[in-house]
Amino acid sequence: MMRTSASAILLLILLSQCTKDRPDPGDLSSITYQPHAYQVTAPVTFPQMEIPADNPMTEEGIDLGRRLFFDPILSADSTMACASCHLPQSSFTDNLPVSPGIDGINGRRSAMSLLNVGFYNRGLFWDGRSASLEEQALLPVEDQVELHHSWTRVVEDLKRHPDYPEKFREAFGIKNTSEITKELAAKAIAQFERTLISSGNSKFDRVQRQEAFFTDEELNGYIMFFDRGSGFPDAECAHCHNAPLFTTNEYINNGIEDIQDLTDFPDMGRGAITAKTIDNGRFRVPTLRNLAFTAPYMHDGRFKTLDEVLDHYLSGGHNQLNKDALIYPLKLSEEQKSDLKAFILTLTDPDFLTNPAYQNPFD
């Protein structure tokens, strides 16, 4: 009995020694954690971007977020990434009326441009269902018509990946791969998305800085867009598309649906989130910056061209009780419509599309 006990104790001691000697494969503590703070730079006319206190931006966090954004590891069959519907060359949309997911099933709505998305603080998605980029980044992975995956499996894949554990360590200071979570992945993606800011080199921005001049047509359009008077009609644009972001981030019904009753909208939009009838058929106002690259337009991509969009607003759209009161038939001539379009195209910012910091890091 005595001998048996002694053997057992010896075995335990030996096992304990073995455990102590064997390195923990998930241990990341030997990797340097020295994050470098990232300072957001934006055109001087832009508002201050608010960064969540629990997700300060770092170069390492942005680098990780950029990799995750472009990596199909987030989809169930490893064929699609965030960037599949938000392409840099299309101002981070995909030029489709609605976007298909990994199973080829079309979603309900058009992919929104991510240009300046870090400044949007009154809800994200067309219906505002996510309050922050961190919340938003979690949803497409498990959406059945988008990436159709599960975060549990994504996180397991990230833990086993040859590079990501080190990247998470560098970005967030985790000590072990076991600490990788979907929340950290979402934080990294949000950090990258907050860097997607206008270059400030659009013609409009250069005119604002007195580095360029509008043509006569652009100037006429500018006057109508902002209702600067001078004998031109008010095109009522700036109420919802005010400078500098050219969106007020409000939710409005712009009269595109030919229905009578507020419960008849084919897509309830904001109303499905707030459960208030008055919000039915309302959608978030998108930015007009880089409109030249983001066709087709509206939440369902129904308008293929900017001319179709302008024709809709000039017509005043269809009437419903909650249609925005500023959308009514406008008395603009064809020439004035052309001038308005010329001004809107001064918001084109090709430098944003080619910024090396926004491109696929795996190319």
Add this chain to the structure above:
Amino acid sequence: MKYLSVLLLLGITLLGCNKDPEKGSLTLDFTATYGDEALVLLQSYLTPEGHQIQFSKSDFYISNVYLIAENGDRLDLSPVEFVDLTSVSTSAADAANGFKITFPDIEAGKYTRLGFGIGLDPTVNATQPADYPSSNPLSLESHYWTAWGSYIFSKTEGFLDTLGTGNLDLGFVFHTGMDDLYRQAYVDVPININATATTSIQVNIDHETILFKAGNALDIPASPVNHNPNNLGLITKIIDNLVSALSVQVQ
């Protein structure tokens, strides 16, 4: 002797602690009505002519909110607040509940006046939304009008049946702004702030008065959309009516 000094000092310190005034809080509860009825968006009301009218948006800035204490001292409560009646007027229940703004840490005591500005004073109005973080009410891009170089002080929007046929055939949009339209409003009422309960003051805004105040009514069909600084007469009428439309009840 040394111990006595220490005890004296301790006593003075404790006395100092006891002198800290008690703090209470005040809630301004903004409610919207049309005449005597609670204002609910997209619900029909009757104009003085008997035509139907509905509202789709109502909001305004107040600024330089203050109380006057019994001894005449002024206590500043907040530089700017945004009163978003649209957000609380989607149902009768929400409308009755009102839009609440609470000011904490007010020295308990008796006050005799509540005052605030309607709109923004010229100093603040010289700034722009981009000057503020998004949590500040002055960051609202939707409430800045570049053509004026001014914040939009108030928005009142809706639809009107101009012909009396029951068809809401005309949208109206009245936005006010610019330095000249900044107005001061105050009410002299006894206000008791105490540490045990929040004091509430209901501030009601009668939208019938905003549009149809006797002797100062708007002719909506003649000018249904106004955000034009060249038509100051109309927007001056609206902002003056808005001041008249306020009524206060201490609860």
